[in-house]
Amino acid sequence: xxKDEDQDWLDALAGKPNAYAxxxxxxxxxxLRQAIQRHGAxxxxxxxxxxxxxxxxxxxxxxxxxxxxxxxxNNFVKRWAAIIASLIxxxxxxxxxxxxxxxxxxxxxxxxxxxxxxxxxxxxxxxVPVYVSDPTATAQLVISEAIKLRLNITVSATPDGYxxxxxxxxxxxxxxNEMKNVLGISKSASGNLLFQIxxxxxx
Amino acid sequence: xxxxxxxxxxxxxxxxxxxxxxxxxxGVTSLYRRYAAHxxxxxxxxxxxxxxxxxxxxxxxxxxxxxxxxxxxDSPLEAWLWRIxxxxxxxxFRRTKARPAENLDDDGWDALEQESEAMRTVDAPPAxxxxxxxxxxxxxxxxxxxxxxAHVLSLVMEGFDTAHIAATIQRTPGATRxxxxxxxxxxxEFLLPCRDYLSAA
Numbered sequence: 001x002x003k004d005e006d007q008d009w010l011d012a013l014a015g016k017p018n019a020y021a022x023x024x025x026x027x028x029x030x031x032l033r034q035a036i037q038r039h040g041a042x043x044x045x046x047x048x049x050x051x052x053x054x055x056x057x058x059x060x061x062x063x064x065x066x067x068x069x070x071x072x073x074n075n076f077v078k079r080w081a082a083i084i085a086s087l088i089x090x091x092x093x094x095x096x097x098x099x100x101x102x103x104x105x106x107x108x109x110x111x112x113x114x115x116x117x118x119x120x121x122x123x124x125x126x127x128v129p130v131y132v133s134d135p136t137a138t139a140q141l142v143i144s145e146a147i148k149l150r151l152n153i154t155v156s157a158t159p160d161g162y163x164x165x166x167x168x169x170x171x172x173x174x175x176x177n178e179m180k181n182v183l184g185i186s187k188s189a190s191g192n193l194l195f196q197i198x199x200x201x202x203x
Numbered sequence: 204x205x206x207x208x209x210x211x212x213x214x215x216x217x218x219x220x221x222x223x224x225x226x227x228x229x230g231v232t233s234l235y236r237r238y239a240a241h242x243x244x245x246x247x248x249x250x251x252x253x254x255x256x257x258x259x260x261x262x263x264x265x266x267x268x269x270x271x272x273x274x275x276x277d278s279p280l281e282a283w284l285w286r287i288x289x290x291x292x293x294x295x296f297r298r299t300k301a302r303p304a305e306n307l308d309d310d311g312w313d314a315l316e317q318e319s320e321a322m323r324t325v326d327a328p329p330a331x332x333x334x335x336x337x338x339x340x341x342x343x344x345x346x347x348x349x350x351x352x353a354h355v356l357s358l359v360m361e362g363f364d365t366a367h368i369a370a371t372i373q374r375t376p377g378a379t380r381x382x383x384x385x386x387x388x389x390x391x392e393f394l395l396p397c398r399d400y401l402s403a404a
Contacts, residue, residue, distance in 0.1 A: 006384055014362045032390065035339040036360045039346065039353075043247040053257065054235050057264050058228070066268050067228060 135161035135199040142166075142197060161200040213237060214280055221271045234284075235264055242288045245371070248346060248354040249292060259295050263288040281370035289373070337397035345393040352386040359383060 008021035012029035013036075061067040132138040139155065139162040146153040146166050154165040212233065219230030239260050246256035266287050274283050295301070332340070346353035351372065358368050369379040 006387065009387060010359055010383065013356070013359050015360070016362075028394075031334065031338045032342065032356070032394070033360050034335060035342040036353075036357050038335075038339050039342055040244070040357055044244065046253045048240050048243055048257075050236055050239060053239055053260065054232060057235060057261050058231065060261065061231070061265060061268060064265070066265065067231070 130197055131200050133201070135201050139164060139199045142199070158198070158200075161198065164197040164199060166197070213284070217271065217274070217280055220268055227268070231264065231268060234267070238284060238288075239264070241371075244357070245288065245354055246292055248357065249350045250347075251292070251295070255295065259288075259291050262295075263291040266291060279366075279370055281367065282373060285371050286373060334397060338394060341393040341397060342390065345390050349386070349389060352382070352389060355379075355383060356386055356390065 005022065005025055008018050008025050009029045011018050012021065012026040013033050015033060017026045017030065058067060130138070142164055143153055143155060146164075152167050156163045156165075216230040216233035216237070219226040220234065221227075222230075242260045242263055243256050246259055247253070251259065267284060270287070274280065278286075342353065355368055355372060358371060363371075365376050365379050365383075368383070369376045372379065372382065374382060
């Protein structure tokens with residue numbers, strides 16, 4: 001059996017006989033091909049139901065927790081993303097709580113206090129008295145807005161209201177716009193912001 | 204059979220399995236439809252009954268999914284899949300003691316085959332047997348003794364190329380070509396009882 005004959009035999013066995021091959025080699029290989037087909041059909045008498053097998057497999061995989069779960073790598077990334085997000089939230093919340101803890105006790109404060117006078121501010125490092133009917137509500141509003149804008153704010157109680165010292169670095173135009181909208185204050189050319197509001201009760 | 208496309212598709216399915224979630228579902232579906240029938244046929248050739256073969260197909264796919272992240276690309280994916288399929292069968296034989304589970308190298312297989320050959324007797328054909336029946340009986344005898352070789356010849360018959368067959372039997376392409384050539388010699392011996400029919404036909 002030489003290599004060419006081997007190849008002719010293999011070609012005929014695969015159902016692609018070479019027209020120039022030895023006819024006897026082709027004939028024997030073709031007979032064997034038919035025998036293998038019949039043997040295969042007999043082996044596979046109970047025909048394989050691929051879809052039924054697939055459903056059975058998926059059922060088992062779901063039961064064993066192998067289906068519908070993210071891969072371990074994805075789980076790893078997601079778990080750490082959640083941990084980092086939690087840490088950032090906790091840190092931010094902690095800062096806010098700390099700042100509020102430093103405030104004088106403000107009872108019965110409601111948001112939406114008067115802030116009309118504050119909107120008239122448009123200068124840097126000034127000390128502006130603001131007279132409102134409810135100094136506590138206004139102070140609370142300024143504090144919450146300052147915290148949102150990540151500005152430092154120091155609050156001290158006075159006999160007739162609160163002193164609010166606000167300082168920070170305004171770094172982008174969004175914050176600047178918010179600053180204008182909320183407090184009516186523009187930052188300096190350097191971006192530094194420092195002003196003091198004296199919230200006092202109206203007579 | 205377009206083996207290259209098949210392999211690419213298997214890669215894509217396997218990647219989806221590794222990604223998990225809904226993609227895993229799609230990947231399993233695709234890979235199962237591509238390989239399950241081949242695994243089953245291999246198990247049947249190895250002498251397993253239909254029920255056991257079906258169970259081991261399931262086991263093989265569960266193991267493929269379970270260990271999908273251990274595949275590091277050192278070997279072709281198809282060879283890795285077939286290794287798992289084969290290991291599942293060996294585990295079954297080990298559990299049931301139905302057959303010694305051996306991972307034989309080429310020398311081991313040759314020794315086993317020589318031993319089988321020494322015990323083999325070629326039966327005379329029954330009276331009034333047709334040529335086709337004689338060849339079929341010869342192949343069935345051959346498959347009982349040399350299940351691996353019979354399976355490989357069935358893969359050749361189905362038109363699979365050497366690379367695919369090599370992955371299936373965990374050999375190099377060169378060793379696979381030699382294995383196929385040797386298989387031809389072996390099957391010819393089993394068809395000797397049919398020679399009278401062959402020459403008469």
